[in-house]
Amino acid sequence: MTTAVWIAGIGMTPFGRHSGKSVGELTRWAVTDALRDCGADLGALDAAFFGTATQGALEGQHMISGQIALRAMGIQRIPVVNVENACATGASAFALAVNQVRASAADVALAVGVERMNVGDPERTMSVFDSAYDVSDPEALTRSLLNLGGEVDEPGLGRRSIFMDIYAAVARNHMRLYGTTQEQIAAVAAKNHDHASTNPRAHYRKSMTVAEVLAARRLSYPLTVPMCAPITDGAAAVVVCSEAGLRRIGAAKQVQVLATVIGTGSDRDTSTFDEHLTRAVSGRAYEQAGIGPDDVDVAEVHDATAFAEIMQTEMLGLVPLGEGGPAALRGETTCGGRIPVNPSGGLESKGHPIGASGLGQIFELTEQLRGTAGPRQIAHARIALAENGGGFHRGEEAVAAVTVLGKV
Structure with a gap:
């Protein structure tokens, strides 16, 4: 036993x-x-x-x-x-x-x-992200980004982590395949900034509208600054x-x-999302916990960018493939929606201190299941899920972890 x-x-x-x-x-x-x-x-x-x-x-x-x-x-x-x-x-x-x-x-x-x-030293801080892909073959990263997101000429975007370019390329691929829009990505960011406004531990606590998110400084298309996690x-x-x-x-x-499962990527065709790493890891976690996606009451997912929340809600089976963006725009992932996602504000608003981020998700979900989350409390929450991913290798995250918690 x-x-x-x-x-x-x-x-x-x-x-x-x-x-x-x-x-x-x-x-x-x-x-x-x-x-x-x-x-x-x-x-x-x-x-x-x-x-x-x-x-x-x-x-x-x-x-x-x-x-x-x-x-x-x-x-x-x-x-x-x-x-x-x-x-x-x-x-x-x-x-x-x-x-x-x-x-x-x-x-x-x-x-x-x-x-x-x-x-x-911002330059030194940004440099740490350059070790989260295969440093022995940097051209492989360039090839992956071109294959996923195509070549985009965007001069003068300013300082940013390489992972903003990575997420942008994956987002453009998702937009091409499923019709996801920049407005839908902005809806995720606006929702998470609103959630974080009631979280006393969040890095950013200012609500934003979709229009304000879209009008903010551009990073790599389709991302703007409020769509991305801060340092x-x-x-x-x-x-x-x-x-x-x-x-x-x-x-x-x-x-x-109820479950905690970690997995690494594989040599598959990463131009599509149907065999994505998180989909495989979450399937093992659901089996270990004895539940399915429909049983989840609240989730914290790794939204280093707002697009990542769209992708991960699909990979976790919380919404159908290609429906992450429309679901966010309809309000399904708000604290009052069908499947609340990132009530803490997520990484893009709560913040992303890398080694602490996954445990910050567990903190939020434990408060939700205890009923002590205050204004962010999800009513009758009994099953909670966290997804925490990292790195990039051959078209997808290098590692993903999925945790399922249950209230007694």
């Missing part, structure tokens, strides 16, 4: 600019809040999984980042495993903590993710337990981890 795993505690800093905080201080903030949330102390932890994707590149702290950050706050002797898996780092740390408990190797495990990306600092932490662990710390059963 598989060991049941429960979310006992959650903690999350506000996402935004934390120029006065170190990685260690942000870590302490999130972990302390997660332990306080479940009534546990540091001595309750049996293992910890520490996620960061950029600290090595930006600060030179490679190899033992978790051991340093966690020991500074008093976490010692227990196993500490460092996790780096591109933008899916947070979800990967969570999956490892869950599997540690499932394997009966721990009763109480911690997953924490953290980034401090605003280091005063963000922050941390998030989750404590997971077996039933024995819950009894040990005195926490109640509230939110159960």
